[in-house]
Amino acid sequence: MKIWIDFINTPQVSFFEPFIKKLENEGHEFILTCRDSSNTVDLLKQKGWSHTIIGDRVEKSLLKKLFAFPIRVLNLIKFIKITKPDVAIGQSSFYLPLASKVVGVNSIYTNDNEHALGNIPSFLFASNIFLPENLSISKAIKQGASKKKIKQYPGIKEGVYLWEKGMEIQEARKNTSQKKIYIRPEPQTAQYYSGKENFMDDLIIDLKDIYEIIILTRDVTQRKHYLESKFDGIYVPEKPLDFKSIATDCLIFIGAGGSMTREMALMGIPTISVYQGELLDVDKYLIEQDLMVHKPDLNRGYFEDFLTNSKNSKKNQGVLLEKGKEAFELFKHTILTLK
Template sequence: MKIWIDITNAPHVRFFKDIIEYFKNEGEDLIVTGRKFGDIHKLMDMYNIDFESIGGHGVSLEDKLKTSTERLNNLVDFIVGEKIDVALSKHSIELPRVSFGLSIPSLYVLDNEHAQAANKLTLPLCDRLIAPQIIDVWKLLSYGMDPNDLIRYDGTSEIMHFKNFEFNENIFNDLNLDLKFPKTILMRPEPSLASYLDADCRHSVLSPVVETLKKYANILILPRFKEQAEIFEGIENVTILHPPVDTSSIIKKADLVIGAGGTMNREAAILQTPVISCYPGIPLSADKYYINKDLMFRINDTDEIINKALKLLVAPKKHIQINHDNLFKLIVDNVYDLAK
């Protein structure tokens, strides 16, 4: 069986790494494609994933349209002669369109119901869709999805990131971090270049939070791109992390996570590290999943973020049991089923 996996965002590398390893061990023929965007290439190399880099990512709407169209054409040229049995992606714009056009069965994993443009372009073309139960099915139907193609599960996609996770207790020492305070906060800026968020990539909602909390704790910043790193350069007690790094161990080792995005916040919730979400857009249902379980705090007011952070830094950690469905098995089973 020949499987095509398209990886178009950095967190998707961690999502698919164990799936890729599994299919390889089963003797399946794999073709992995990616694009030049964020840390995708570095993470692919970090996890020893063989891939073909095709296309990139635009900034403006015009750039996004042109870049996606060009990537679509190049993917068609690359895939057309490969005799693919089944295609698999998570929020790839191009894979469902190429698969539909070439009559390749496709499995699509979704966790962002607010990505309107992406969902309208892809959901009607997918043969099967896997999405968290907490997402309103009517929202997905509004994008043109066939309800008979939907498979729902209890949990969020980030559970895939930790299937074979081994915690490195010495991660801070391995990174040679100069930590002056006993407490450490990991921060992740907002996804400024995403089509679903109207934000300036040269400013961050985290800036005023950093200015205050740097007096009480070590601040680690994991930027998404160069312009975000420049926002926080030269600030006392602030360390900018340069990917690729073992983010999972950093999250678990940290005393608190403050994130203006989504993936890392949900990873923190799964790892039971206290996390404050200050995402400047409408929160995803995937975030609400952990907010409802008291594993994530949703705050947008700067003063409230700071006050809550100071309280969480001194509060004892409490463990909350959560039981997810087996998303890994769900994906594997559906890939084989579609390839029949």
């Protein structure tokens, strides 16, 4: 079977990695396309996966996004008419369901962000819609999803690809002294993000002479900002760091939204979300499970109290990792029976 995956952002590389590894071992072939955005291309190269770049980075402007959308869809249609996949699956790729529909390829569309406007065309054209169990189906239906197409999978998206790594990372953390503070800034160009930019600057400057801080930037523009002289002493990696190395030596993770924040929470790492907009249902769920706290106005005082009092919630983490395994098998079964 030839399976088409379209990557439009970095978290999707991690999401699909276990599927690609396991299904390739079973003799299936993958056709990979990507948009040249964030660190996506760098990550695909790190994995050694053959891929075709179709489309450039899209700016935050809704008008620019609307203009770029049909152009990339048309280019994808041309590509998959040549490569002829049997099935298609995309995690928040708003382009894949429409392109698949045009050429008559069955597709799976999955997303855990109920605020994404791209859900509207994706829900309409996808053959199957996968949503996490903690995302309200009524919200998807309001965006045009047919209830007949929807399947809800156990746990959260991050569990689908981290269930195998979870215990390994926990063991590694037992034998490592955690000293580093990792910070993931806001998704500045994302359509769903309407908060402030660079709002953590004062906090970072306040902490940098006391703690070892690593800023995990999302793109070149963000990296350039954190390389300014006022942030001297902070490490800003040029290339994406290995997930295991981050999770193993992370003392506290501060994230302004996105998959990486949920990944660290799922690993049982003390995690503070400073997301400025309305929280997703999945984020609210992690907070309810005591795996994450939300503090959009984070300051040094709260940070140091959290550092003193934070504890891993391993019981809830273990449940979510088990659910992740169940969700992985559900996705895999659907992919193989979709043709």
